Amino acid sequence: MNLPARHRSGGMWERGFPWSEPIAAEFGDLFDRMNRFLETAAFPASLCEAAAWAPPADLHETDEAYRVECELPGIGREDIDVEVGEHEVSISGELRECEGQGVLRRRGRPTGKFEYRALLPVEVRSEEVTASLTDGVLTVTIPKARAAKPRHIEIQG
Template structure:
């Protein structure tokens, strides 16, 4: 049994949306109102204190180690905690808000608790991990544990 096929010209993204212009304008207005609501909610202290933020970080792998470079500008060494397990690195701490005069009209920088976590696919030497903080960048070097390397075994006669 053959069924009729309707052919439409162009790809779906080229045909446009099936609704009219007034409905699309209403969606634009709805998105704008939601953005304003979320921005105002972010300034509510009860919401921002409960939520941790994740600092920008890069995880590099070499043959010998993993290296995490985490951006933590304005955070003192004593406010940063680094923990390394067999297969995980965790960087956490707190960025305290500075005392300022006047009324805060816009918040663009995060404050409060922060946390970064990454899983590591191989065992590491957690007792040989090093960390340094320079120019607002925390660098954590995590040496890999030596895996058993294949070697040629001589067969005895």
């Protein structure tokens, strides 16, 4: 004989979490502090310093070139290095920590070394690459190498 199943209504998932907003924020701070602790405890300082963050970027392709738009707010031209090889573009540098007053309670912006890399499927003309930094967005234009355009060949009979 089967017994009817009991369903509880108004469980935690249906009612939402019973925590108020300040307690939820404290949990977020606690998780951030635990992550920082675990990162420093698990890895030597030399390895942590070598780790780099990747800035948000878009890679566009046209018939003539590739264009990388990379968000780097607050970083000066002198702190950015752009390198282009036959099939790769690399944007790297360092965002230094701002000197602020008071005690930093929560960090929401990355600091330290950054690096963005992208593979390019065709050869490019690295000597014709241009880069500009406007309103915190770095735009790198990478012209493609001139490839032979396909053409129709008439077969002789």
